[in-house]
Amino acid sequence: MKLTRSLSKLYRYSRLPYTASISVLVKDQISIKNMKYELISLNLCNYSCKYNSEVILRIFNSKSIISGKTNMDEFGIGFSSGNSIRAITFTSWSIYSLKLLKLLTLSGGSSGNCAAALSLITTLLAIGSDTGGSIRQPANYNGLIGLKPTYGRCSRWGLVAYSPSLEQIGIMSRTTSDCSYLSSILFGKDNKDWNTFNIPVPKYQLYNNCHENELMILRKHSPCLNTDWTYGLSLINRIGINITEGKLSNIAVILPAYCVLTSVECFSSLSRYNGIRYGLRFKENNPFLLYKKIRSVGYNPDIRRKLMTGIYILSSKLNNFKLYSKALKYRFITKSNLITLIKNKIGLITPVIPHVNLGINYIRTNTFNHDIYTILSNITGLPSITIPLGINKNSIPFGVQVIGNPFDEVNLLSLCKHIQEVNGLIIPFDW
Numbered sequence: 194m195k196l197t198r199s200l201s202k203l204y205r206y207s208r209l210p211y212t213a214s215i216s217v218l219v220k221d222q223i224s225i226k227n228m229k230y231e232l233i234s235l236n237l238c239n240y241s242c243k244y245n246s247e248v249i250l251r252i253f254n255s256k257s258i259i260s261g262k263t264n265m266d267e268f269g270i271g272f273s274s275g276n277s278i279r280a281i282t283f284t285s286w287s288i289y290s291l292k293l294l295k296l297l298t299l300s301g302g303s304s305g306n307c308a309a310a311l312s313l314i315t316t317l318l319a320i321g322s323d324t325g326g327s328i329r330q331p332a333n334y335n336g337l338i339g340l341k342p343t344y345g346r347c348s349r350w351g352l353v354a355y356s357p358s359l360e361q362i363g364i365m366s367r368t369t370s371d372c373s374y375l376s377s378i379l380f381g382k383d384n385k386d387w388n389t390f391n392i393p394v395p396k397y398q399l400y401n402n403c404h405e406n407e408l409m410i411l412r413k414h415s416p417c418l419n420t421d422w423t424y425g426l427s428l429i430n431r432i433g434i435n436i437t438e439g440k441l442s443n444i445a446v447i448l449p450a451y452c453v454l455t456s457v458e459c460f461s462s463l464s465r466y467n468g469i470r471y472g473l474r475f476k477e478n479n480p481f482l483l484y485k486k487i488r489s490v491g492y493n494p495d496i497r498r499k500l501m502t503g504i505y506i507l508s509s510k511l512n513n514f515k516l517y518s519k520a521l522k523y524r525f526i527t528k529s530n531l532i533t534l535i536k537n538k539i540g541l542i543t544p545v546i547p548h549v550n551l552g553i554n555y556i557r558t559n560t561f562n563h564d565i566y567t568i569l570s571n572i573t574g575l576p577s578i579t580i581p582l583g584i585n586k587n588s589i590p591f592g593v594q595v596i597g598n599p600f601d602e603v604n605l606l607s608l609c610k611h612i613q614e615v616n617g618l619i620i621p622f623d624w
Contacts (some may be wrong), residue, residue, distance in 0.1 A: 209598060211398075212318075214254035218307050220321035221262045222269050222363070225249055226350040230522055232353060233277045234267045236472045236491035241347045246351020247383050248320060248362055248538055255378045256557045260316050266303035267493050268355050268463065269322055272330065272563045274305030276493050284314040298589055301331035301546075304365070308335040311365055318375050324356050325451060326545075326567025328363040329579040329594060333545040334620035336581045336590030338372050340364045342575035343600050345390045348383035356458040359451075359571040367618060369610040373397035376602065387562070391533045392600055403607045407538045408595070409439045421591045422544055425582045429593070432615055434608070436542065439534050443527050450520040450527075451568045453506060457517050459496070460503025466491065528573040532599065539604050540597035543569070545579055570596050578605040580612055581619045590619055 223246050224230055230242035245253070266276040274282035276352065284300040300309045304321030308331035311319045321328050322442035323341040332339025341363040354360035356445045364379070366372040377398065382391040408429065414422075430436055466472045468487040477483040488497065506513050535541050543566050576599070581592040 196575075200556070212252075212378060214258060214427075215318060215371075216258045216260040216316045217252055217375075218260050218310055218316050218319040219249070219262050220304050220307055220319075221265055222322050222353055223248065223320065225259065225262070228262065230353075232268050233265055233279060234491060235278060236466045236487070238473060240471060244281055244351065247348035247385060248379050249351065251378055255442045257318075261444050263304075263310060263319070264306035267307075268353070268496060269303045269324060269327060269360075269458070270496050270499060271302040272326070273299045274302040274331070275299055276302070276495055278493075281308055282306045284589070285309050286335070298334065298472075301334045303327040305331040305334075307365055308332055308337055308339075311335070311337055311367065314367070317366065318371055320362060320375075320379070321365065322352055322354065322360050323363045323571065324354070324360045324455070324465055325564040325571050328365060328568050329545060329570075329577065330563075332365050332579045333592045333594075334590065336584075336592075337579075338366050338369060338581065339579040340372055340376065340602070340605070341570060341577050342376070342380060342602055343576045345388050346380050346576070346600060346602070348379075348381075348386040348389050349379075350383055350385040355462050356455045357462065357583075357596070358458060359454065361571075369606055369613050370398055372399075373610075376606070380602075395603060397603060397606050400603050400607050401610065402603050403434075403611070405537060405539045405604065406433065407435045407437060409535050409538055409541045410436050411444070411541070412438050412440055413444075419544075421583075421585050422593075425591070425593045426542075428582060428616065429612065432611060434539070439541075441527075441534055442530055443523055443525070444624065447527060447569055447572055448562075448565055450523050451564070451572055452502070453516050453520040454524070454572075456499050456502035457506055458503075459499045459515065460507065463492075463496070491523060524572050527569075528575075530577065531569070531573050531596070535596070538598075539608055540577075540595045540601075541569075543594050543596065545592055545594045567592060568593075574601050575599060576600075576605060578609055580609050582616060584619065 221233055224242040226245045230240050231237045264277050264279055282300045282305045284298045304327050305317035307321050312335035328341055344361050346361045364372050364375050377396050380394045383389045468474050468483055472518040473491045475486050506516050547565055575596050577594055577596040579592050579594050581590055585591050
């Protein structure tokens, strides 16, 4: 890593980008030419991609190096990195947590392997996808910075998304400067992706101060018995950021709306894997039996549960399509209310996870409540960032999440840089 840093300093004098020769890890959900593109599923076993995604092309143009692809939850559906067909990913802080709890803590998902490798300083940057907190939650468990940009800020061309209206490519890093440099490279208009916006991308690394000096907090998230959350608010208040309380209506319907939207879009996106054109294939003459075998063998129980929920919602005989229309209605109402709430402010500060440790016993009993704090950013399409603050009593990192205004990643990165200058870096070992 020291050699890489020295090379990048030399390249700056040759008018090459700062990220030249920097190694970047890529989640398996993003396509790279002539590399296996399996999405950690039996359905796409030994499938190789024939093209590079847009973010990979921009990384290559910046002279960066792709270190490799990482493990993840199958098709990106999961919150623990425990739905992979290969192995379960534990956080890089498991050695310390074993001393106190004798319990393995998972790395979070679905980009948990990127976060674990980045926390062990095997690389400097990692990119993944975020549907309901798949970047921010692993970053919180491993003491990293996780940035999810505004929907349409970064090109999704070449990303296999199970929920296209919610999923967005994001960045994980250990320092704010690394995240800023890579953001200025990846973000921008892409003619191959019609969802991107033609808005100029600033050089985030040049901004040091926030334009505003106030954060909003929901009344239900005020300082409480949770010592980690209270410490985070006191730290932010101590560096000169004012925190004011506010109220967001329809907050209770966000989680049901998220479940409905992801189930319907998952059913629509995964219908292409039918065992005929590509993917897992069986010798079967009856199409009904072929689809039944594919969906029974090729998907894990969580994916089958989402598929069945999507079929139930879209069933014309049961007339449940009103659930989907109501979810869309509350989605846009929540977005307008949230934009009004955080106008002329840095953003809304919330917790990242509703608990401390993510153990194997927890993921067997809780499947929906884990994303309750992070799905607000995906439902509204606003940018958000996870900022590490310290280590709790169980030797596991913790942090806070800040949801910003549309296309205002500058304020989020400036706030993160200010906090990191005061708080310092969080690493699992003494290097």
